[in-house]
Amino acid sequence: PLELAEARRDMVSSPTLAINEAVSRRRAEGKETLHLGFGEAIFPLHPALRQALAEAIESTGYAPVAGVLKLRQAIAGYMERTRGISCSEEQVVVGPGSKPLLYALLQVLEGDVLVPRPSWVSYGPQIRLAGWQVVPVATDPADHHRLTPEVLSDAVTAAHASGAKPRVLIVNSPSNPTGGMLAEEDVAVLGAWARAHGITIISDEIYAELAHGWRPHVSPARFYPEGSIITGGLSKAFSAGGWRLGYAILPAGERGAQLGKALRALASEIWSAAATPIEKAAIVAFTPNTDLETYVRRSARIHGYVTHALYQTLIELGVACPKPAAGFYLYPDFAPWRGTLVNLGVTTGQQLAQYLLDEWAIATLPGVAFGEEPDALRLRLSTSHLSIVSTGSAPKEQAAELW
Ligand code: PLP
16 A cells, blocks of 8 residues: 555655745744745735635635636736736636646646746746656856847757757746846747747746836736736735735637636646635735735835845855846855855755755755756845845835835
8 A cells, every 4th residue: 555656756845845844843943043945925915905805704615717707807907907918807717826827737738848047946846747848948147047049949959959849938037036037128039939939938927026126027928929828826926825826827819718728627627726715805916906006016126125235245245146126036156155165064055055054044945946056045035134124214114114
């Protein structure tokens, strides 16, 4: 009895969840730990969402597989307002987080998957679980990790030489882990490249609302609507990761409708529907509401203010680091410190993460988790970093209001 399937014997938990568990263990042992490892927003839930959930608590029946109609309508309107993309509720599929929706999309789409390096920890394992090959796209930190036709075509050529057949590209702008965001002209060129190569784009836009404000977020679906799928949700900008509410936006037209049918069929056999009270409460997040919009914009600005202060400090310390444009991550590369670190017995990012946890009680995620070696670490902002805000003026008042 209890024999594990051969293909699953070497599976390990996602590094982000593993670091979270390690921190919980340490805290249970009474060891105070600064947690910079997990991908969670630092601001509290907006009262309008709390109130909406309280009102929806009696909604105990199952929701439709694709999500309750009013929520899908609200999300379609939200896409128009925030992305400039016209979209009907037929194109929206709601699920228990964007993560399972991403996995379901990989299950129903044909072909191996181009994945920029570095990128979010779960794309690779999800692609392999769905039975496809990961085709890495090597981006250049000196060129702001841009996704140019050259780096993409190089990846496709290398894939063909090794027998892989890439048909899908994952784009995550704003990016976890770098906090970088593609410029509008690069997104336009990217869309044209994907169209010319018949590649489907999965655009993971979970951090879109958290653009810091000096550059707008632009979706590839603006330039390549017939071949782009957007995913997003409540987890980051609305500080509600634990609510598990995400959405996928499929293209209009017959192909999009076929994809929607397959996605709903798969969802109906796996999770049936997202939780009904959460779906009903989520309607508020995607319906025009000046107060909530101000909350999201302010939290994005404060994340921007704090990440930039930390970025500046890292640069002054001689650590290389991409300049963040969105979200709450920094992705410093400690290679320039290698000499100092070797003296401490630290030669890889993984060892550096362990050293910081053991000696300094600071939890981080090593770059190897994002498909990268050897010296990078991903840092997430923590609430304690908000003390940086107290040296500022306007952001300080805004942070106080959010709390
Ligand atoms: N995509 C990226 C890049 C993420 O960082 C995360 C969460 O960490 C997700 C997707 C998953 O978000 P959700 O909570 O909607 O499943």
